[in-house]
Amino acid sequence: MGRPDPFAPGWRVGRGAPGLPGSGGVAIELVERIFREEWGRTVAALAHATGDLALAEDALQDAFETALGRWGDGIPRNPGGWIMATARNRAVDRIRRDRTLVRKAELLGRLEALPPATDEEADDEMTAIPDERLGLIFACCHPALSVEAQVALTLRTLGG
Secondary structure (H helix, E strand, C coil): CCCCCCCCCCCCCCCCCCECCCCCCCEHHHHHHHHHHHHHHHHHHHHHHHCCHHHHHHHHHHHHHHHHHHHHHCCCCCHHHHHHHHHHHHHHHHHHHHHHHHHHHHHHHHHHHCCCCCHHHHHCCCCCCCCCHHHHHHHHCCCCCCHHHHHHHHHHHHCC
8 A cells, every 4th residue: 555645635744754853744855855846936037026036045944944934734735836936935034134224224324324412512503513404394295195184284294
């Protein structure tokens, strides 16, 4: 009697199946087989879509790690598609996180560029901090806003 087909609908890996610790009983041989069959095609597609081979490999590794944790209750009908979708989502998450990091680093750089106020300057009305209120007035009075919105926004932001 042969081994059951792990890709058959409804097939589940039993608790007694050889597996990785914490993998929910997913058979090592099954994950290795899917890895060998899907790695090249999936990493190539991700690298082509993102233009970043390292990102594609990292996302795919994360997808297989996730598979080990989630496939304990059963193998999806299309494991390759599941791996591709999960890896794509991981790549999108990483790109978003990197964009946010760049944006926040830029903001931190601008904040660090502000000169520190000394105790003497804190008491003085004129400090070394540049006055950007005129630029804010122009932004509040952008022609795309209605006149009522311009007045309300200017009073709220600059008038306190």
